[in-house]
Amino acid sequence: QVQLVQSGAEVKKPGASVKVSCKASGYTFTMYGISWVRQAPGQGLEWMGWISVYNGNTNYAQKLQGRVTMTTDTSTSTAYMDLRSLRSDDTAVYYCAREVSGLHGEFDFWGQGTLVTVSS
Amino acid sequence: QSVLTQPPSASGTPGQRVTISCSGSSSNIGRNYVYWYRQLPGTAPKVLIYRNNQRPSRVPDRFSGSKSGTSASLAISGLRSEDEADYFCAVWDDSLSGVVFGGGTSLTV
Numbered sequence: 001q002v003q004l005v006q007s008g009a010e011v012k013k014p015g016a017s018v019k020v021s022c023k024a025s026g027y028t029f030t031m032y033g034i035s036w037v038r039q040a041p042g043q044g045l046e047w048m049g050w051i052s053v054y055n056g057n058t059n060y061a062q063k064l065q066g067r068v069t070m071t072t073d074t075s076t077s078t079a080y081m082d083l084r085s086l087r088s089d090d091t092a093v094y095y096c097a098r099e100v101s102g103l104h105g106e107f108d109f110w111g112q113g114t115l116v117t118v119s120s
Numbered sequence: 121q122s123v124l125t126q127p128p129s130a131s132g133t134p135g136q137r138v139t140i141s142c143s144g145s146s147s148n149i150g151r152n153y154v155y156w157y158r159q160l161p162g163t164a165p166k167v168l169i170y171r172n173n174q175r176p177s178r179v180p181d182r183f184s185g186s187k188s189g190t191s192a193s194l195a196i197s198g199l200r201s202e203d204e205a206d207y208f209c210a211v212w213d214d215s216l217s218g219v220v221f222g223g224g225t226s227l228t229v
Contacts, residue, residue: 035219037165044122045157045165045208047219061218095164104212105155105219106171110164 002026004096004111011117012086020114022079022096029077030054033099035107036070036081038092046092050099051079086118123148124209124222131228137197140225142209144190148220152212154192156185159206159224168207169194196227204229 007021022034036048049060051070058070069082079096094114097107125143132138142154156169167176169185172192184195192211196203209222 037221044224045159045210045221047210047221049218059217062216103153103171105153105210106167107155107157107165107210108167108170108176110166113164 002098002109004098004109006094006096006111006114009115009117011119013120014087014118016086016118017082017084018086018116019080019082020094020096020116022081022111024077024079024098027098029072029074032101034070034072034079035097035099035104036068037095037097037107039095039113040089040092043092048081048094050104052101053079054101083116086116088118090116091118092116122223123213123216123220124211126207126209126222126225128223129226129228132196132199134199134201134229136199137195138199138227140194140196140207140209140227142192142194142222144192144211144220146190147215148190148211148213149187149192150190151214154185154187155210156194157208157210159208161205165208199229201229203227 003025005023035050051058053072072079096111098109100106153171157165158168159165172187173185182198206224208224213220
């Protein structure tokens with residue numbers, strides 16, 4: 001069965017970086033994209049960006065351009081999201097989601113979420 | 121302020137029919153597929169409706185989606201207590217070149 005398993009919770013200081021991993025199993029990793037979505041405490045969902053696992057192409061939300069990098073390692077079927085220059089308003093649960101190729105917004109499986117807390 | 125507008129809350133009694141709206145524009149709902157996600161407290165969202173009105177096999181036919189112009193709706197009939205959750209609409213926005221979510225609607229049964 002399809003599973004996306006994310007790395008554990010992180011606590012970071014303002015200005016630091018965080019790298020969240022998302023290990024996929026149960027399907028051919030290169031046939032789907034991976035999007036990252038975050039949710040601040042008590043707030044709605046915010047799309048952060050997408051990476052094509054097939055060719056590494058990326059598309060980041062305008063708001064996060066320059067601070068976020070998404071990568072994949074096809075040898076281990078793992079996707080990564082790196083967020084730099086962390087601020088307190090980056091505190092959120094970060095989700096990876098499998099995206100049906102060519103259909104942006106169609107997230108058919110999600111990881112369990114990773115809480116990132118940014119605090120001094 | 122979300123690009124897509126949803127009512128923050130909705131409510132109904134068991135057995136009733138409730139509708140949740142999602143209002144957008146010509147750059148998003150007007151030309152792209154709409155998706156609906158349901159999120160239970162402390163869990164990841166799950167897709168409820170995809171490509172405007174399609175249901176995954178695990179989703180009962182009490183749930184239906186529709187789209188007209190720059191607005192979309194999620195209808196839930198035969199309301200049940202387990203339908204209490206947050207519901208989000210999502211769509212690709214051509215102007216922003218990104219996926220946008222509605223602010224979410226908290227449903228109380």
